Amino acid sequence: MEAQGEKPLSCGTICLKYLLFLFNILFWLAGGSVLAVGVWTLAEKSDYISLLNSSFYSASAYILIAAGVIVIVTGIIGCCATLKEMKSLLIVYLVLLLCVFLLEIIAGVLAFITYQELDEELRQNLKVTMQQKYQQPGEESVTQAVDKLQQEFKCCGSHNSSDWRDCAWIQAAENERLVPDSCCKSPDDLCGRRDHPSNIYKVEGGCIMKLEEFILSQLYILGAVGIGIGFLQLVGMMFTCCLYQSLKEDPY
DSSP states (O other): OOOTTOOOOOHHHHHHHHHHHHHHHHHHHHHHHHHHHHHHHHHHSGGGGGGOSSSHHHHHHHHHHHHHHHHHHHHHHHHHHHHHTOHHHHHHHHHHHHHHHHHHHHHHHHHHHHHHHHHHHHHHHHHHHHHHHTTOTTOHHHHHHHHHHHHHTTOOSSSSGGGGGGOHHHHSTTOOOSSOGGGBSSOOTTGGGOOOTTTBOOSSOOHHHHHHHHHHHHHHHHHHHHHHHHHHHHHHHHHHHHHHHHHTTSOO
């Protein structure tokens, strides 16, 4: 509320105030979306963590969650600063926007670099992991991840179905299977005894290629979301500077 005798805000300042408030609502919703994507990534795709030596996958999910929380908190601060017309809080809000914007740029560069390393790691380790750890004692998480990977992405083996010939579990004397049952188009007990293309995912491509495509698509989505939020932040910083300048001469 304006103090008695205080000069009323100009029409331009009032417009800026409500434009910035609208921006903060959009920014808050964007933060909620980023937070939701992070939680979904961790909840639905965390099985694949056991197939990777690096912590890239889990770290990226936690970064998304943290970024979403920071954006939501920043949006709340922005709403308070706008509605209460507090110049000091507007400065805090502007600094937070700038910090998040710079962090997004750094995170984008690191994500691109890390993806190159992750891609190489996948090619080197996924085949060995499948062959040596599948259905082995104490490696239940790997077995579950491989089965989910092959069913979800409709693939069989690291590069192709023949990779399973060197699997310790497949080579066991009591095993009648040529491939795991999760390679089958219609999974059933012992369906892996037949490795014909009509029965298994033999010609659809290996799991490395499918997993690479999935990770790359996720990075594209994150990149698009990051660009969108970055644009919102630039607009927000511009509105904040304009509103601060308009309020500069007002007494408090």
